[in-house]
Amino acid sequence: MGSIKRFNLGRIIKEYNCDYFFETGTWKGDGVAYANKFPFKKIYSSEIIPEIAQRARARFSGLDNIEILEGNSTDVFKAHLPNIKGNCIFWLDAHFPGAEEGINKYNDYEDEQVKLPLEEEINQIKSLRKGYTDVILIDDLRIYETGNFASGNMPEGILPPKRRNSLFVNEAFGKTHKIIKSFRDEGYILVLDNEIFTKNNTGIRKTFFDLRNKLFKQIY
Numbered sequence: 001m002g003s004i005k006r007f008n009l010g011r012i013i014k015e016y017n018c019d020y021f022f023e024t025g026t027w028k029g030d031g032v033a034y035a036n037k038f039p040f041k042k043i044y045s046s047e048i049i050p051e052i053a054q055r056a057r058a059r060f061s062g063l064d065n066i067e068i069l070e071g072n073s074t075d076v077f078k079a080h081l082p083n084i085k086g087n088c089i090f091w092l093d094a095h096f097p098g099a100e101e102g103i104n105k106y107n108d109y110e111d112e113q114v115k116l117p118l119e120e121e122i123n124q125i126k127s128l129r130k131g132y133t134d135v136i137l138i139d140d141l142r143i144y145e146t147g148n149f150a151s152g153n154m155p156e157g158i159l160p161p162k163r164r165n166s167l168f169v170n171e172a173f174g175k176t177h178k179i180i181k182s183f184r185d186e187g188y189i190l191v192l193d194n195e196i197f198t199k200n201n202t203g204i205r206k207t208f209f210d211l212r213n214k215l216f217k218q219i220y
C-alpha cells in the first residue's frame with residue numbers, strides 16, 4: 001500500500017489552485033487525516049465496506065469539513081462530483097474491498113468494476129469534471145503493470161485485472177495532461193494538467209524526476 005504522504009499537498013494546492021480533496025477507499029482514514037493538515041474547503045472519502053465507513057465517521061466526528069461517503073466509489077462519484085464547484089485533488093486508492101482489513105479475501109469480488117474501480121473512476125472524472133484543473137494521484141500502479149517497484153510486483157495469487165495495463169489513463173487524459181509514473185512503494189501515477197505543469201516549469205522538474213525521487217522523500 002502506498003501513501004498520500006508521498007505528495008506535498010500544500011504545493012499541489014498552490015500550483016493547481018485546488019480547494020477540494022476526494023479519496024476513493026478510506027480504510028483507517030489515514031489519507032483523510034493527512035489531507036486534513038492542508039487548507040482544503042472540504043475533504044471527501046468513499047468506502048464500500050459499511051463498518052469501515054462507520055469507523056472512519058467516528059474518527060472524524062465533529063469535523064464538518066470531512067465527509068465519509070459509504071458506497072462503491074463510482075456510485076459515490078456519480079452522486080457527488082457534479083456538485084463540487086472547484087478544483088480537486090483526487091487520491092484514487094480503492095481496490096479489493098475489505099481485503100486490507102482482513103474481512104474479505106483479495107479475489108472475493110467477481111465484479112471487476114467493484115473490485116478494481118479505477119478505470120471507471122478515471123472515465124467518470126473525465127466526463128463529470130470538465131472545465132476544472134483537477135489533479136489525479138493514483139496508488140498501486142503495480143496492480144496494472146509489472147515493473148521495478150520498490151515494494152516488488154503484485155504477490156502471486158491475487159488475480160490481476162482482465163485488462164492488465166494502465167493505458168486507460170492515457171486514453172482519457174493523454175492529450176490534455178502530463179502523465180507521470182513512479183515506481184516507489186507499490187507505484188503511483190500522477191495526472192497533471194499540461195498547461196499548468198508547463199507554465200510552472202515543471203517540465204524541467206520532470207527531467208530530474210528520477211533523480212529527485214532518490215534524493216527526496218516526496219514525489220511531488
Ligand SMILES: C[S@@+](CC[C@H](N)C(=O)[O-])C[C@H]1O[C@@H](n2cnc3c(N)ncnc32)[C@H](O)[C@@H]1O
Pocket residue numbers: 001003004023024025026027028029030031032046047048049052071072073074093094095096097098099100113114115116117
Ligand atoms: C488501500 S485501502 C485505502 C487506504 C487509504 N486510502 C489511505 O490512504 O490510508 C483500500 C480501501 O478501499 C476500499 N474499497 C475497495 N473497493 C472499493 C470500491 N469499489 N469503492 C469504495 N471503496 C472501496 C477497501 O475496502 C479499503 O478499505
